[in-house]
Amino acid sequence: MSVDPLSDALAVADARCVFSGGFTAGGDWAIRLRGRYKLKVNAVVRGHCLLVREQGGEPVRVEAGDVVVSDGRRSYVLCSAPDVTPLDSKEVAVDPGDRMAHLGDGEDFLCVSGHIDLSRDSGDLLRRALPEMIHVRAASVEAPVLGWLIGQLVGEMTAGRAGSGFASDQIAQLLFLQVLRVCLVDAQTLPAGWLRALADERLAPALRLMHGDPSRPWQLDELARAAAMSRTTFAVRFKEAAGVPPLTYLLNWRMSLAARALREDDTPVASLAQSVGYTSESAFSNAFKRTVGVAPKRYRDAARGRPVRA
Secondary structure, three states: OOOOHHHHHHHHHOOEEEEEEEEEEEOOOEEEEOOOOOEEEEEEEEOEEEEEEOOOOOOEEEEOOOEEEEOOOOOEEEEOOOOOOOEEHHHOOEOOOOOEEEEEOOOOEEEEEEEEEOOOOOOOOOHHHOOOEEEEOOOOOOHHHHHHHHHHHHHHHHHOOOOHHHHHHHHHHHHHHHHHHHHHHOHHHOOOOHHHHHHOOOOHHHHHHHHHOOOOOOOHHHHHHHOOOOHHHHHHHHHHHHOOOHHHHHHHHHHHHHHHHHHHOOOOHHHHHHHOOOOOHHHHHHHHHHHHOOOHHHHHHHHOOOOOOO
8 A cells, every 4th residue: 555645545445537528618608517426526727607596696707728527416607697597418519529518609718527436435535525516726826836737637638639539537536636725725624534534734744654554453552653743632623523533434445445455356255354453354344334324245246237246
């Protein structure tokens, strides 16, 4: 295992960012978007618009260079003005060649859109760590890197060169990673979870220990020493940031690792149990069932589309 918890979590969640197209717009226009169990991503390349959330609140201005990531639970509207009746994204015709749509009159506005597929993140590891909506503004410190990635992405999507689809997906992954790095800088906007804990410089050493050697029977005293805190102070601070006590976090992380292994390879359950710190297959199976909801072998069968055994 690495000692980079962010890379670890992205690998375990198996998050795949794909940019599927975009749209140009001008005049009066509005479109309703929803991730539908996926993180929805919009990157504004040209012009500006308003973002109106389903649950109300003041419209938010989104400008060229901004990136918006929604958790997909609620719809939202991008529009020229809040009084324009929005079209549902499914109702908008898309050019099959460049995967672009057009709204209203003119092309003053350009936005590229995509999603982050979390269907393999069975424990919602990533989704639970993120706020309902992330708005990275072009004026942020990370904006130059985001702007460069967006430019490269648009170039691949519109040039039609060989391998453009593969290149677009890889750039999209880097774009999402950069958004997460922005979140780490402004961790107060994050809900309690591993990402917020990772942003806490005092807690990060303990997280790196657990991620670097998840099978070790870590004790609270050891983790507190790594964080240069007393046992009590560390336990309270960790729970406030991560939402769970340190050893519960370790248990959940072990089960996330086990779930990925069950999805991806044929390692015997007994061997898998040892790799995540259990000397007994039955103890591991009981812990996995309590955490995930099904026994390891049933989870593996279901993840691979096999008939589930009684």
